Amino acid sequence: MIIDTHVHLENFSTKDVSLAERLTNLKRVMKQAQVDKAIILCCVDAVNRKAVQMDDILELVKNEKNIFVVGTLSINYTPAQLGYVKELLQQKRIIGIKFYPGYEAFYPNDNRLDAAYALCEAYDVPAVFHSGETYGRGVGIKYSMPIHIDDLAIRRPNLKIVIAHLGNPWLDEVMVILNRHTNVYADISALVWRGFDSCWKPYYSDAIVRLIKWNDGQKHKLLFATDWPCHNDAVYYTFMKEYVRFVKQLRISKEDKELMLYKNAQKVFRT
Numbered sequence: 001m002i003i004d005t006h007v008h009l010e011n012f013s014t015k016d017v018s019l020a021e022r023l024t025n026l027k028r029v030m031k032q033a034q035v036d037k038a039i040i041l042c043c044v045d046a047v048n049r050k051a052v053q054m055d056d057i058l059e060l061v062k063n064e065k066n067i068f069v070v071g072t073l074s075i076n077y078t079p080a081q082l083g084y085v086k087e088l089l090q091q092k093r094i095i096g097i098k099f100y101p102g103y104e105a106f107y108p109n110d111n112r113l114d115a116a117y118a119l120c121e122a123y124d125v126p127a128v129f130h131s132g133e134t135y136g137r138g139v140g141i142k143y144s145m146p147i148h149i150d151d152l153a154i155r156r157p158n159l160k161i162v163i164a165h166l167g168n169p170w171l172d173e174v175m176v177i178l179n180r181h182t183n184v185y186a187d188i189s190a191l192v193w194r195g196f197d198s199c200w201k202p203y204y205s206d207a208i209v210r211l212i213k214w215n216d217g218q219k220h221k222l223l224f225a226t227d228w229p230c231h232n233d234a235v236y237y238t239f240m241k242e243y244v245r246f247v248k249q250l251r252i253s254k255e256d257k258e259l260m261l262y263k264n265a266q267k268v269f270r271t
Helices: 019-033 054-060 079-090 111-122 147-155 171-180 200-214 239-248 254-269
Strands: 003-007 037-041 067-072 097-099 127-129 161-163 184-187
Touching (some): 003 254, 019 067, 037 254, 054 067, 097 111, 111 127, 147 161, 161 171, 171 184, 171 200, 239 254
Parallel strands (some): 003 037, 097 127, 127 161, 161 184
16 A cells, blocks of 8 residues: 555646646546555645646545645635635545645745634544745745644644655754654655656665654654655656655665555555
């Protein structure tokens, strides 16, 4: 079993690819990579002017049994938008909420998000945060530095938190935060854009092994994720498969690989 906890349907390609075709391509690469389930994360418009609207994604995948959706809220959400997200959670049409500090000017501990975090707690779904470098300049990486998750985790110990992208490049900060808080997890998506070449493969392999060793006794921390299509046209159809291969070659136990590849996702997202 493999669960990719972080994919998108945005079109970062230079080609014009319809939304339906993107879903077909996602299922195609999942099959090639032997990935059984995938979680699509919705974007806010600040991330990409081509952001796919949440309703369009939900309509597209409504009959898909192995594809799930994490919704999103902008920092400037309205009461009506919050109410709609609550309805989607009640109906189990979304299994989490994604937030985009760094693309929008706010820190994860911003009080304006308290009502959204309360929804996550009430429905036992994770709050997923963009963390680390941004695609493009964004509005400032000071907002997406993972250190700010520490304060939120202290304030809200019952909130399941997922730090996306391992907070890359602040990997050591994430390592410490995961160890400090039982309610915080991290996905390993978007560590690379063009594949794990001779430079990045050993670099990230060592970082992940060190993180697991640091968190000995708290192994339910890392989530397999790719950020597909995390886009380079040349690796569009092989990116996910290469990510699976990367995890399988890590110098960690079979148990730790199974936790990362699917067991932790089953716990965090209840998929």
